[in-house]
Amino acid sequence: MVDLSEYLPILLFLGVALVLSSLFVFGPMALNHVTGAYKPNADKLAEYECGFPAFEDARAQFDVRFYLVAILFIIFDLEAAFLYPWAVSLDKIGWTGWFAMMGFLVELVIGFAYAWKKGALEWE
Amino acid sequence: MIQAFAFYLFATMLIASAVLVISARNPVHSVLWLILGFFNAAGLMLLLGAEFIAMLLVIVYVGAVAVLFLFVVMMLDIDFAELRAGFVRYLPFGLLLAMVLAVEMIFAVGAWKAGSLEMAQRLVPIPSDVPNIEAIGDLLYTRYLYVFEGAGLVLLVALIGAIVLTHRARGGIRPQNISEQVKRRPQDATRNIDQPVGQGVEL
Amino acid sequence: MTAWFQTQLGDGLGWFVANLILVLAIALPLMLAVAMIIYGERRFWGAFALRRGPNVVGPFGLLQSFADGLKVALQEIIVPSAANKALFLIAPILTFTVAQILWAVIPFGDKMVLSDINVGLLYILAASSIGVYGVMIAGWSSNSKYPFYSALRAAAQMVSYEVSIGFVLLGVVMFAGSFNLSEIVLAQKGHIFGLVNGFALNPLIFPLSVIFMISAMAETGRAPFDLTEAESELVAGYQTEYSGMAFALYWLGEYANVLLMCALNATLFWGGWLPPIDWAPLYLVPGIIWLFAKIFLGFFIFSWVKATVPRYRYDQVMRLGWKIFLPISLIWIVLISGYLMLTRYSA
Numbered sequence: 001m002v003d004l005s006e007y008l009p010i011l012l013f014l015g016v017a018l019v020l021s022s023l024f025v026f027g028p029m030a031l032n033h034v035t036g037a038y039k040p041n042a043d044k045l046a047e048y049e050c051g052f053p054a055f056e057d058a059r060a061q062f063d064v065r066f067y068l069v070a071i072l073f074i075i076f077d078l079e080a081a082f083l084y085p086w087a088v089s090l091d092k093i094g095w096t097g098w099f100a101m102m103g104f105l106v107e108l109v110i111g112f113a114y115a116w117k118k119g120a121l122e123w124e
Numbered sequence: 125m126i127q128a129f130a131f132y133l134f135a136t137m138l139i140a141s142a143v144l145v146i147s148a149r150n151p152v153h154s155v156l157w158l159i160l161g162f163f164n165a166a167g168l169m170l171l172l173g174a175e176f177i178a179m180l181l182v183i184v185y186v187g188a189v190a191v192l193f194l195f196v197v198m199m200l201d202i203d204f205a206e207l208r209a210g211f212v213r214y215l216p217f218g219l220l221l222a223m224v225l226a227v228e229m230i231f232a233v234g235a236w237k238a239g240s241l242e243m244a245q246r247l248v249p250i251p252s253d254v255p256n257i258e259a260i261g262d263l264l265y266t267r268y269l270y271v272f273e274g275a276g277l278v279l280l281v282a283l284i285g286a287i288v289l290t291h292r293a294r295g296g297i298r299p300q301n302i303s304e305q306v307k308r309r310p311q312d313a314t315r316n317i318d319q320p321v322g323q324g325v326e327l
Numbered sequence: 328m329t330a331w332f333q334t335q336l337g338d339g340l341g342w343f344v345a346n347l348i349l350v351l352a353i354a355l356p357l358m359l360a361v362a363m364i365i366y367g368e369r370r371f372w373g374a375f376a377l378r379r380g381p382n383v384v385g386p387f388g389l390l391q392s393f394a395d396g397l398k399v400a401l402q403e404i405i406v407p408s409a410a411n412k413a414l415f416l417i418a419p420i421l422t423f424t425v426a427q428i429l430w431a432v433i434p435f436g437d438k439m440v441l442s443d444i445n446v447g448l449l450y451i452l453a454a455s456s457i458g459v460y461g462v463m464i465a466g467w468s469s470n471s472k473y474p475f476y477s478a479l480r481a482a483a484q485m486v487s488y489e490v491s492i493g494f495v496l497l498g499v500v501m502f503a504g505s506f507n508l509s510e511i512v513l514a515q516k517g518h519i520f521g522l523v524n525g526f527a528l529n530p531l532i533f534p535l536s537v538i539f540m541i542s543a544m545a546e547t548g549r550a551p552f553d554l555t556e557a558e559s560e561l562v563a564g565y566q567t568e569y570s571g572m573a574f575a576l577y578w579l580g581e582y583a584n585v586l587l588m589c590a591l592n593a594t595l596f597w598g599g600w601l602p603p604i605d606w607a608p609l610y611l612v613p614g615i616i617w618l619f620a621k622i623f624l625g626f627f628i629f630s631w632v633k634a635t636v637p638r639y640r641y642d643q644v645m646r647l648g649w650k651i652f653l654p655i656s657l658i659w660i661v662l663i664s665g666y667l668m669l670t671r672y673s674a
Contacts (some may be wrong), residue, residue, distance in 0.1 A: 004173070093262060257449075
């Protein structure tokens with residue numbers, strides 16, 4: 001069984017960090033109202049554009065390559081996830097485990113080479 | 125005590141964020157609630173002592189899968205009316221799925237109450253003193269070798285499938301070829317000529 | 328300390344008070360460190376550009392960051408009318424929270440670590456993978472085109488370099504045989520013929536430490552990889568719509584992340600809190616001083632690079648991550664594991 005008491009400080013830290021960061025945002029906001037720095041007007045609250053009203057919706061369509069990067073990342077992240085337990089149990093699994101991972105890496109490299117050849121990693 | 129408190133905190137947050145995933149009007153908000161849900165699920169895994177799985181849940185689902193979801197959803201042209209209409213149309217199907225899940229849960233609880241089969245325990249007893257990341261490693265690459273290699277093949281198929289489906293070669297681009305740039309020498313690009321005075325240059 | 332508080336205040340409350348003090352003992356000095364490091368970096372850049380840098384507020388300008396902080400705290404926080412208001416304010420909170428909680432597993436000395444978990448390195452990877460959301464939420468919720476494009480770029484870039492960081496860390500993990508950061512530090516003791524404390528001088532690992540350092544720059548969006556805030560094309564990137572303290576939180580978060588990357592570099596490759604050479608008199612100096620010295624040196628390299636290297640183009644950034652670092656780190660995993668199997672585990 002894992003010693004959970006080591007994780008409790010992290011939960012506490014998460015709480016403290018959340019409170020501190022929220023203070024940093026909402027504290028000055030409250031202060032703004034007190035000091036009178038808070039003076040919104042329509043032009044100030046408009047989204048940033050180079051001196052003219054925005055032409056089009058900001059959330060425009062973007063290039064499909066961003067998805068491709070995200071998909072490739074998922075796959076490589078999963079491959080890495082398989083490598084983590086392997087890296088710490090090399091002493092017990094011996095050559096069997098080592099060659100098993102080499103086989104796995106070969107599969108990975110085939111996919112990687114395919115992506116490279118197809119130009120999925122190209123940006124111009 | 126604190127474990128019970130943490131469990132109820134994570135469990136409530138998980139259920140609440142799961143409800144908000146399907147009830148949020150804006151799909152981007154849905155994905156963000158989903159991320160919060162993954163987090164709390166990771167917290168529950170941690171409480172079970174599965175620290176490796178908990179970290180993996182965050183790394184893979186929060187760090188990778190949800191990024192893709194967010195990419196997809198941020199780009200969607202959302203038509204809220206159509207979404208509402210879809211809700212009514214798929215409601216019976218959704219209810220059916222929910223019923224199946226509920227029945228499965230009842231069976232699972234019943235089976236658990238009846239006493240454990242300890243099948244897994246007999247095959248591979250869980251070591252108590254090793255970190256569970258090492259315990260997984262000891263089994264995954266030896267006893268479950270074929271499953272592991274199979275997972276690699278699944279990932280390979282996924283990679284190729286993703287590229288086939290989404291990659292479009294575009295014409296008219298001039299990508300940088302670095303080795304060509306480096307290989308280029310002055311004599312390839314320039315030439316020295318002894319230019320006589322008063323005559324034009326032959327280019 | 329926990330035991331003392333528990334005898335004074337009872338089990339639960341004593342634990343809570345003791346750990347709260349420990350948490351604050353990390354979080355508050357971290358903010359101070361960030362303030363000072365921003366001052367330090369501005370002095371470095373001044374020196375690189377043959378300027379003076381900030382030297383007016385306080386002795387040698389030491390109080391410059393605090394004056395800036397006060398100014399920023401008094402400024403108006405603008406929430407654009409087109410923005411998703413709640414998310415717009417949550418994004419900087421998220422960024423800064425993540426930048427803080429990462430420090431929970433860094434060992435500052437022998438047994439001086441807040442939570443000594445088995446999978447410390449995975450915790451770092453997990454928590455830092457959340458960092459991308461602070462940027463993405465900011466970009467999307469601003470509902471303005473420059474932040475949006477910047478958030479897309481940032482997400483793709485951070486995600487790409489996380490791959491190589493993940494593979495690079497495996498090399499260290501294999502040598503140390505553990506994901507626990509304290510154990511990784513101790514595994515570096517007398518690494519090279521019992522002389523040097525640190526993996527980095529091992530020729531098999533040194534290339535990995537270089538890749539890690541460069542990937543860390545890309546991961547934190549620092550120059551030369553600061554495409555996300557390339558002012559000639561994207562104004563101020565995902566922070567364009569932010570003002571006042573909400574803007575400053577990104578700034579603080581960025582520097583806290585840079586410090587963390589330097590701390591990780593020190594811990595994983597340069598022996599953490601161990602002195603650089605395994606020689607008894609050096610152990611008289613507290614470990615925390617060695618660690619801070621190493622962090623500071625790493626930070627100096629970061630600002631040196633920022634001051635001298637021109638910005639990459641986006642295609643070059645992606646090419647470096649996917650086509651150079653990823654294959655190299657894969658080959659290195661095979662090399663290191665093969666070496667370890669032959670020398671350490673084959674008996």
